[in-house]
Amino acid sequence: MLVFATSDKGGTGRSVTSGNLAYRHALQGFDSCYVDFDFGSPTSGAIFDLPEALAGVEQGGLHGYLVGGGPDPRQINVWAESQREALRGRPPGTGRLTLVPGDVGGSEFSSGPGIVDRCARLFQRLDEEYDLILVDLSAGRSYATEIVLAATALPALRDVPVRWLVFHRWTRQHIVAAGGLVHGRHGILETGVGLGHDRAGLTSAIRYVRTAVLDPSAPDQAGLRPEQLAWLDVCNRRLQELASRKGVGRLNMIGEVPLDPVLQWQEQLISNDDVWLHRTANERTVAAFEELSKKIVDETAWVGL
Numbered sequence: 001m002l003v004f005a006t007s008d009k010g011g012t013g014r015s016v017t018s019g020n021l022a023y024r025h026a027l028q029g030f031d032s033c034y035v036d037f038d039f040g041s042p043t044s045g046a047i048f049d050l051p052e053a054l055a056g057v058e059q060g061g062l063h064g065y066l067v068g069g070g071p072d073p074r075q076i077n078v079w080a081e082s083q084r085e086a087l088r089g090r091p092p093g094t095g096r097l098t099l100v101p102g103d104v105g106g107s108e109f110s111s112g113p114g115i116v117d118r119c120a121r122l123f124q125r126l127d128e129e130y131d132l133i134l135v136d137l138s139a140g141r142s143y144a145t146e147i148v149l150a151a152t153a154l155p156a157l158r159d160v161p162v163r164w165l166v167f168h169r170w171t172r173q174h175i176v177a178a179g180g181l182v183h184g185r186h187g188i189l190e191t192g193v194g195l196g197h198d199r200a201g202l203t204s205a206i207r208y209v210r211t212a213v214l215d216p217s218a219p220d221q222a223g224l225r226p227e228q229l230a231w232l233d234v235c236n237r238r239l240q241e242l243a244s245r246k247g248v249g250r251l252n253m254i255g256e257v258p259l260d261p262v263l264q265w266q267e268q269l270i271s272n273d274d275v276w277l278h279r280t281a282n283e284r285t286v287a288a289f290e291e292l293s294k295k296i297v298d299e300t301a302w303v304g305l
Contacts, residue, residue: 002123002160003296004148006137006188007167008181009174013211014167015136016267017257017289019047022134023269024293026097030131033075035100036062037137037144039109042102044136047267049084050076053101061103065122066115066147073100073122086271095131108138111147119151127160132297141186146195149188153196163296164188164206168248170213170239170256179246182206207254207302209292214259215284254302255292260285 005018015038022032036044042061045053053076056063060074078097079090090097109115126133138144152162166188168178182188192202214232224232243249262270262281270289274281295301 008177012167026095031095033130035135056102056104063103063106116150210256
């Protein structure tokens with residue numbers, strides 16, 4: 001299954017949430033591959049604590065493969081090459097966890113027939129190897145989005161299940177931006193239809209993920225005054241109404257990730273040790289990642305929204 005992660009604005013937690021979804025999927029025993037299509041900023045290696053790929057790799061990255069027509073891009077074994085203790089060594093019963101990185105100094109590049117064909121071939125090969133291929137796209141109406149929309153419209157990928165996750169924070173600006181990215185001019189739907197996708201089919205493949213969501217009833221918010229809680233309740237109702245009008249409401253939401261202090265300071269994978277041993281991360285965050293990692297591949301959960 002191909003899952004594309006996108007957002008219209010930066011700072012949504014798209015990359016770190018996607019990395020954690022791939023990680024949790026691997027812990028559940030499935031082979032997971034994270035593909036860094038954030039061409040202007042290929043920094044996903046930092047999330048996996050891969051010292052040689054913090055900002056892409058010197059050779060063998062996606063830029064060289066897609067633009068230069070070079071050999072297949074590298075596949076980095078996270079379990080073997082991460083410098084983080086919690087990720088070193090593949091735990092028994094887990095699946096593979098792989099990063100396909102970009103190139104150091106890489107930048108955005110426009111679409112073209114050769115690039116689209118190479119992209120489609122890459123997705124075909126990865127789909128044969130992995131249960132889940134999570135593709136992190138550049139934010140906004142990017143060339144990366146256009147490339148994957150063109151590739152997935154080709155007959156070669158017609159039988160590969162494809163889903164889209166649109167990430168946004170729970171604010172007015174992010175809700176408006178997320179709705180526009182999908183439904184607006186030059187958005188995912190308009191661009192996809194222009195490249196040969198069926199509008200209804202593409203629409204059914206898109207769901208929203210809310211990130212950094214503040215829960216006033218959570219124990220760590222116990223210090224809030226009654227006036228603050230009342231104000232937050234009013235804001236939340238207004239946001240719900242706006243989200244419904246913009247097509248970003250609960251009917252199309254696949255999950256939400258709570259505000260977590262660790263992720264506010266550092267984009268990283270949240271391990272079980274971070275919650276129960278070191279007590280630096282919240283249990284609710286891991287539970288949200290676990291639930292979302294299962295929902296995105298569950299046909300019943302996806303269609304039942």
